[in-house]
Amino acid sequence: MNARQRILTAIRGSTGAQRPVAVIAAEAAALLGRPEVARPGLAAPELREAFALKAAAVGTTIDHLDRMAEVPAAVRRYLDAQGLPAAVALQPAAALAGLDWGGIATHPDIAPDEAVGVGLAEWGIAEGGSLVIHSGPDNPVLLAFLTLHHVLVLREDRLLPHLEDYALAVQDNPQPRNAILITGPSGTTDIEGSYVRGAHGPGFLHVIMVRDSSDL
Amino acid sequence: MSAAAQPGFKARAAAELSNAALKVAIERTTGNAERKRAAAVAAFPEFDAARERGRAIKDHVIAHLDHYLEMFERNATAAGAKVHWASDDAEARAIVTRICLDADARLVTRAKSMLGEEIGLPHALADAGIERVETDLAEHIIQLAGERPSHIVWPAMHRTREQVADLFKAGHHPPPAADDPGTMVQSARRELRAKFLGADVGISGANFLVADTGATCTVTNEGNAELTTTPPRIHIVTAGIEKIVPSTAHAFALLRLLVRSATGGELTQYTTFHCGPKRPGDADGPEEMHIVLVDNGRTRMLGDEFREMLRCIRCGACMNHCVVYRQIGGHAYGGTYPGPMGAVLTPVLDGLAASRDLPHACTMNGRCAEVCPVGIPIPTLLRAWRRRSWRAGLENGVPRLAIGVWAMAARRPRLYRLASRVGVRALRLFGRRGWIRSLPLAGGWTAYRDLPRPAGRTFMEQYRANQAAKGARR
Known part of the structure; x- marks a missing residue:
């Protein structure tokens, strides 16, 4: 008997005969019924406000824009405020590449010590102020980890209330290699419990929220 | 390292008790964790309902573990991952080492995984001549110190800032410019970056295995997991079979409990689902993804009274709230997992004969069960180990003799009352001003605390006298 058979046989010896798959599935679904009784409420009635409150609480900085076309100028403001040169690693996503970046030099490759990366969030989740990114041909995962400043553009129509709403929103899509929920800049408390930002990933997470992305 | 290879538990505990710096380090981290968890739970009024749900999800999965493991295997394979099964630690080590050697791997990066420690992965890689770089900051610290983790969430919590500074000065090139935590973290960031990008294989654990997508989930704060699993050509996941959940939504229900119970946060900075290799x-992303599903005693627990321990989601709240752990720290326990959950698991992993002291290192105050986010009755499970230890004849010497004598007397009421009458009178001879400060044969007790001087008459004598007095008044 190989290890797989040994393990499955040992399990069946303890749990008894398997129930019909449909019965197991129904029981699993019932365990998630009425999610509101077992999860925290939102920080504010309105999604964008609830998201912003929670994101700010974990150290994420936030800018609000009306339209996508204003994004390059907002990135420029951020770079200036941080005293950074006007050069960023840009996610090769159509929604970003199609913008007029004017005086900002953009490049697709990510250096080992890249200063700034600008990307597009797939979703925002108001419950904890999280941003979701999915890996793919137009989204290298390392953009979110090798950079010191991670700037994410979040379209407000991609805001979801709770974690379960994200699971529901993606359940019929093919799962990407990586689906990453980002909740604040990288940090550690491993030395005497004192909190330090920028452990291995970005020390700064900046979100540009765009109210109307129909000009995309 | 197994508990058997070290000095006895009592010797280890005594050594740790006299380590003043350790006490400071433990109190800082666990005290902080206790306060932050309490605040997080207070801010989440639905916590009890969430805990009940978490317990039910784990029980459901454990009752249908074969079904969900096969579902996970099917979906992970469909996503392009290769699923391996290991009955014990030796099989798991052999699988991981084989994958690394077949790939001619020279450098392996690893994101913190207690399962990896449990199966002895660090030593196995060293034995195979493969350079291993721990990327979690705390694991990096203990790798430089040549130590084992002392806590499942903060593996280096036994090290003070000054000690970390000394380790980094010797181990980082160039050494950190200052010894404040900020500067030291930056130094580790610089030091490890080239390793991340130069590794041939990245190894991680999993907080959850999601059955209906075939994804594994890691929960981290530093970003080291993604830097470990993305650049190398091969990503290997080692995970216990109990980590399975039916779906992503079930993982989220447990995630809310896990993070609040572990660190007092609501979510960690990175919650990442890894599904197959690069598309x-x-x-x-990596070209290959391997997932090693490890039993190592878990199916045995499924069949006995330790089944409820399979609910454990490795948050560490039980140790943060344990009066024994907070005195002796994690290393004294001797196994991979310290504290209350470790005292239940170590006898499973290392055998009861080598670890019978651990279930006794408990005051039964019940705080671990109170804070457990999935309702594991840890004191009950520790009592079960004590019972087994007694029945297996592992409890020898004075306790066994003393309980034997007591049991013999307790079955003979006249003898018992006589012995009690003599005992309480004899004990009075050793007392001064209401307290007994030293007693022959009881130095182990009186060295640390005084015993109240007995009243001079037994309970039964006083009870009879009281009853007689009442009768006389009537």
């Missing part, structure tokens, strides 16, 4: 056209 055609993907901008980055």
